Amino acid sequence: MHPARRPGRPLPDGFVAALQGAFGERVSMAEAVRAHHGRDESPFDPQLPDAVVFAHSTEEVQTVVRLCGQYDVPVIPYGNGSSLEGHLLAVQGGVSIDLSEMNRVHSINAEDLTVTVEPGISRKQLNEALRDTGLFFPIDPGADASIGGMCATRASGTNAVRYGTMRENVLGLTAVLADGRVIKTGSRARKSSAGYDLTRLFVGSEGTLGVITQITLRLYPQPEAVSAAVCTFASMGDAVRAVIETIQMGVPVARVEFVDSLAIRSINRHSNLTLREAPTLFFEFHGTESGVREQTETVQEIAAQNGGEGFEWATRPEDRGRLWNARHNAYFAMLQLKPGCRAVTTDVCVPISRLAECVTETEADLIASPLPCPIVGHVGDGNFHVAILIDPDKPEELEEAERLNRRIVERALRMDGTCTGEHGVGLHKMDFLLDEHGADTVDTMRAIKHALDPRNLMNPGKIFSWSA
Numbered sequence: 001m002h003p004a005r006r007p008g009r010p011l012p013d014g015f016v017a018a019l020q021g022a023f024g025e026r027v028s029m030a031e032a033v034r035a036h037h038g039r040d041e042s043p044f045d046p047q048l049p050d051a052v053v054f055a056h057s058t059e060e061v062q063t064v065v066r067l068c069g070q071y072d073v074p075v076i077p078y079g080n081g082s083s084l085e086g087h088l089l090a091v092q093g094g095v096s097i098d099l100s101e102m103n104r105v106h107s108i109n110a111e112d113l114t115v116t117v118e119p120g121i122s123r124k125q126l127n128e129a130l131r132d133t134g135l136f137f138p139i140d141p142g143a144d145a146s147i148g149g150m151c152a153t154r155a156s157g158t159n160a161v162r163y164g165t166m167r168e169n170v171l172g173l174t175a176v177l178a179d180g181r182v183i184k185t186g187s188r189a190r191k192s193s194a195g196y197d198l199t200r201l202f203v204g205s206e207g208t209l210g211v212i213t214q215i216t217l218r219l220y221p222q223p224e225a226v227s228a229a230v231c232t233f234a235s236m237g238d239a240v241r242a243v244i245e246t247i248q249m250g251v252p253v254a255r256v257e258f259v260d261s262l263a264i265r266s267i268n269r270h271s272n273l274t275l276r277e278a279p280t281l282f283f284e285f286h287g288t289e290s291g292v293r294e295q296t297e298t299v300q301e302i303a304a305q306n307g308g309e310g311f312e313w314a315t316r317p318e319d320r321g322r323l324w325n326a327r328h329n330a331y332f333a334m335l336q337l338k339p340g341c342r343a344v345t346t347d348v349c350v351p352i353s354r355l356a357e358c359v360t361e362t363e364a365d366l367i368a369s370p371l372p373c374p375i376v377g378h379v380g381d382g383n384f385h386v387a388i389l390i391d392p393d394k395p396e397e398l399e400e401a402e403r404l405n406r407r408i409v410e411r412a413l414r415m416d417g418t419c420t421g422e423h424g425v426g427l428h429k430m431d432f433l434l435d436e437h438g439a440d441t442v443d444t445m446r447a448i449k450h451a452l453d454p455r456n457l458m459n460p461g462k463i464f465s466w467s468a
């Protein structure tokens with residue numbers, strides 16, 4: 001770890017004066033503002049940055065980063081604070097750069113199906129701005145995350161099975177490096193072989209390589225027809241097998257989400273629904289009228305062969321909206337199963353052929369645990385989440401949650417999967433990186449970090465340790 005600064009050490013006077021001179025009231029050292037920026041949705045206790053700056057342009061980000069470099073102060077980019085793995089905790093103090101006020105759409109190129117935006121725009125704000133164009137941006141993490149944060153965590157969501165993740169949908173970006181230089185990666189062209197793919201390097205870099213200040217994204221035409229359905233199964237294994245067959249047959253489902261009976265109970269209570277409390281799949285189909293009809297018939301057949309029953313359809317936009325809002329709010333609904341709890345969230349992803357085995361073995365672990373552990377999953381991608389609900393005042397519950405998490409990750413790695421399908425590493429998954437990639441691969445990542453941020457100032461202490 002870089003020895004220059006430790007949390008609790010006051011910021012140098014000259015630094016604070018320079019920051020205030022440049023940003024005036026847009027610098028805050030108020031405890032409440034720092035507390036808001038030193039936490040995320042993970043179960044970790046907050047660790048506060050020393051100051052928060054609200055930036056309005058690439059040049060302003062450059063000013064903050066240069067000053068931080070001059071005074072050896074860490075920099076933590078902040079999007080919308082919805083990450084789940086301790087990404088935003090200021091483990092070495094420093095300055096949080098809040099990008100939420102950089103939320104403009106720079107340009108929409110409808111003919112090319114691209115849009116260029118500032119990083120603080122949220123996914124819902126972006127789709128609102130696109131409403132009259134007939135286009136949309138499909139990546140939809142449950143929270144209304146910022147596009148910059150989604151880029152930095154390589155996020156996905158319920159639509160990834162059809163439209164891909166941030167990895168497939170970012171065409172290029174602008175980033176401020178640790179030494180204050182501004183680089184542009186990629187272009188608006190659909191493909192390129194021009195050198196190393198720095199866009200992909202920054203997508204998933206979690207603020208550790210630089211601050212992303214502009215992003216060009218792919219867009220998609222709004223589908224002509226959309227239809228959604230729910231269907232229940234006798235067991236989780238049956239539901240997952242239905243998904244595996246659907247994917248293996250090449251049915252282009254837009255969304256297919258698994259929700260277990262405990263999670264359904266929480267959703268019913270939270271969203272005032274009356275879904276049957278059983279392992280459930282939520283589907284959505286996009287396409288032409290006939291294409292959607294064909295997809296739904298095939299999926300209904302596959303579901304029936306796996307014991308699926310009680311197909312309920314939602315074709316009116318308001319009914320579909322209610323269903324998917326309930327699914328998107330599942331995390332907050334699950335938290336209400338145990339008042340005052342926090343969730344340790346797992347995020348493994350395995351090859352689709354191993355998914356049924358992975359969830360069935362996981363279910364056996366969870367049944368044997370005293371903690372409530374509802375499960376939801378983007379099962380079309382082989383990715384599922386267990387929300388292990390713990391009382392934050394009981395260390396033994398945190399220990400049990402971490403034991404379950406470790407078993408789930410080890411199982412996924414044995415099956416050639418990953419410890420994190422979409423949430424990223426942050427602090428919480430750091431211990432698994434070596435097991436997943438091996439020492440040489442992690443060393444290669446470290447070498448990139450050392451080359452781009454030789455003084456370890458960009459979101460230090462995340463993803464992997466500074467020294468091997």
Ligand SMILES: Cc1cc2nc3c(=O)[nH]c(=O)nc-3n(C[C@H](O)[C@H](O)[C@H](O)COP(=O)(O)OP(=O)(O)OC[C@H]3O[C@@H](n4cnc5c(N)ncnc54)[C@H](O)[C@@H]3O)c2cc1C
Pocket residue numbers: 040041076077078079080081082083084087088099119140141142143145146147148149150151152153154155156157158206207208210211212213328331332422423459
């Ligand atoms: C209810 C709920 C449901 C969720 N569902 C999903 C889901 O389905 N799929 C999914 O992938 N995630 C999901 N998440 C996690 C979270 O929404 C994502 O990780 C999201 O991408 C974080 O975006 P943010 O704007 O909140 O980023 P933040 O939490 O503010 O930051 C996340 C990380 O990105 C870095 N960062 C932020 N902005 C920039 C920037 N401009 N430049 C460089 N680095 C930056 C930060 O330093 C930090 O390391 C969910 C979270 C919640 C609370």
